[in-house]
Amino acid sequence: MPSTDPAAILDAHGLRFAALGSAAARPHLDLAPLGVDATFLEAEHEPGWVARYHLVNLARFGGPLSLPGWVLADLYLLPSAIGLLLDGDDIVAAYYAAPSLEPGTVIGVSLLSLREGLGAGYAVKALTLAMYRAKVQRGITQWRSRAVRVHTRFGPLEVEGPAPAVHGAAAESFVYRVALGAPTPDTRVAVPIAEAIARTAAGERLTIVGPGLHADGEHVWLAE
Ligand SMILES: CC(C)(COP(=O)(O)OP(=O)(O)OC[C@H]1O[C@@H](n2cnc3c(N)ncnc32)[C@H](O)[C@@H]1OP(=O)(O)O)[C@@H](O)C(=O)NCCC(=O)NCCS
Structure with missing residues (x-):
């Protein structure tokens, strides 16, 4: 069974945590969630990371669940930030939850992992929810x-x-x-x-x- 400590999962596999979102969201996020340092990737200046995230999302969710580019831009990146587990320039896992009108409540939208068996899905979800202070x-x-x-x-x-x-x-x-x-x-x-x-x-x-x-x-x- 994978570890329940996100920091230990990152350490064990040489992964780092990053947030990809609008510059406007940055001051509202905890960028040291659960004691893990997050790299903030400003979506406005990181088209390469935006394209890479879009590709891995399309690889994991196909057919009727495919992510349109405008939804990624308008509903993921403008209001908030996506949490990413990275191995160098590779996205290992990602989680996004949208803000909602209920204070303290977020709406889980997309959880994905490209390297199963490490507990990466759990780790990226735990770090991202802590980053949102959900x-x-x-x-x-x-x-x-x-x-x-x-x-x-x-x-x-x-x-x-x-x-x-x-x-x-x-x-x-x-x-x-x-x-x-x-x-x-x-x-x-x-x-x-x-x-x-x-x-x-x-x-x-x-x-x-x-x-x-x-x-x-x-x-x-x-x-x-
Ligand atoms: C869901 C997903 C993110 C899990 O990836 P992951 O976290 O890297 O996967 P892990 O190997 O660490 O396994 C996660 C859990 O599933 C369990 N699991 C593994 N194989 C399983 C199986 N065949 N049946 C039931 N549980 C299984 C693991 O044991 C682990 O649970 P545990 O920690 O209680 O033991 C990944 O499979 C994925 O990207 N799926 C496609 C996208 C998707 O469906 N997203 C969710 C939409 S809400």
Whole structure:
């Protein structure tokens, strides 16, 4: 199992943390999140890094979830900054959550890793949320994605409901809210994903707890 200390994951693999975003966002970010020094890459002057991020995002999210350039410019880089784990000039993992109108709450938009098995997804998400000083995170994720293993490390996922139909992968996705660092309940039960989807569609508010996705990929762990 990968380490739970983001700084240790970076040290073990010779990685560094960087933020890629608008100069206007810079003063609002904690650029030493969890004690890790962040390099700030000003998007206005770093077209090469913007293009590199766009390419890795397109490599990880295809078809209906492909990231249009205008969304990257208008909704990622103008309002805030993307967190990056870098190995030299290579992007190893990245996380972006958009600011929201609820103070302290961010909306998870994109988590990706190109080097699985290191805990890179967890490390970049932990550092980026700390950089935003986020207290609560909402977002949409896929029931059968190993990302659920990463998301539940930050606290129990309160399932708010199915993803809106307009989402490119609505049938496989759900909307969740997590109070960052909230304790995980002691008792849990593994439920088939098909059942969890049906109960969510019927309006039940499920709570997904760590480790989230069962090793068989077909069950989720729910608070009892
Ligand atoms: C999700 C993603 C970021 C994970 O990358 P990563 O953090 O480098 O992956 P890791 O190898 O460190 O594994 C992450 C977790 O998944 C677990 N995992 C690995 N294989 C698994 C499997 N087959 N089934 C369930 N969990 C699995 C790991 O054990 C780890 O959990 P743990 O720490 O509790 O043990 C990566 O797979 C990715 O980029 N996917 C495509 C994009 C995507 O779907 N993003 C999420 C959208 S919300």
